[in-house]
Amino acid sequence: MAHLLIVLRSKGVKGLQGKTVLVTGATSGIGEAIAVRFAQEGCRVAINHRRGPESAQETLDKIRAACGESVAVALVQGDVSQEADVVRMCEEVVEKLGRLDILVNNAGIQLEEPPTPLKAMILTK
Numbered sequence: 001m002a003h004l005l006i007v008l009r010s011k012g013v014k015g016l017q018g019k020t021v022l023v024t025g026a027t028s029g030i031g032e033a034i035a036v037r038f039a040q041e042g043c044r045v046a047i048n049h050r051r052g053p054e055s056a057q058e059t060l061d062k063i064r065a066a067c068g069e070s071v072a073v074a075l076v077q078g079d080v081s082q083e084a085d086v087v088r089m090c091e092e093v094v095e096k097l098g099r100l101d102i103l104v105n106n107a108g109i110q111l112e113e114p115p116t117p118l119k120a121m122i123l124t125k
């Protein structure tokens with residue numbers, strides 16, 4: 001497994017070069033790491049942030065540190081629980097980066113509640 005990862009990292013993942021990817025929830029944690037990794041593979045990366053653009057700065061800085069200025073990056077605000085935001089966000093990605101090839105549906109929240117009494121209100125939080 002480790003050998004496979006080293007080979008993939010040194011050769012790059014076939015077919016990713018030049019693709020445009022939108023990573024939702026890319027301001028922290030797993031989403032941030034995914035955004036950086038796609039940038040390292042030569043993708044154009046759209047960083048989705050739910051709050052203000054400053055919340056995406058750390059991810060942007062990490063991409064610049066790893067890949068320099070040559071990688072095209074766009075910040076796109078949107079709450080993925082709001083359909084209108086999602087539609088606008090996808091349009092913005094195409095507008096800013098030319099196309100949209102890959103969506104990483106990462107945004108989410110971890111609930112400490114047991115699943116049975118979950119109310120719809122909580123799921124739309």
Ligand SMILES: NC(=O)c1ccc[n+]([C@@H]2O[C@H](COP(=O)([O-])OP(=O)(O)OC[C@H]3O[C@@H](n4cnc5c(N)ncnc54)[C@H](OP(=O)(O)O)[C@@H]3O)[C@@H](O)[C@H]2O)c1
Binds near residue numbers: 024026029078079106
């Ligand atoms: N870490 C784990 O062990 C684990 C296990 C199972 C599943 N997951 C899932 O994997 C994903 C990433 O986990 P993580 O640990 O990296 O979580 P995290 O650090 O809490 O990051 C979640 C990201 O999603 C964003 N987000 C939340 N609700 C959003 C919304 N409605 N619209 C847009 N963005 C939204 C957050 O933005 P804000 O900061 O603005 O809220 C944040 O950038 C989540 O879906 C999580 O449920 C994680």
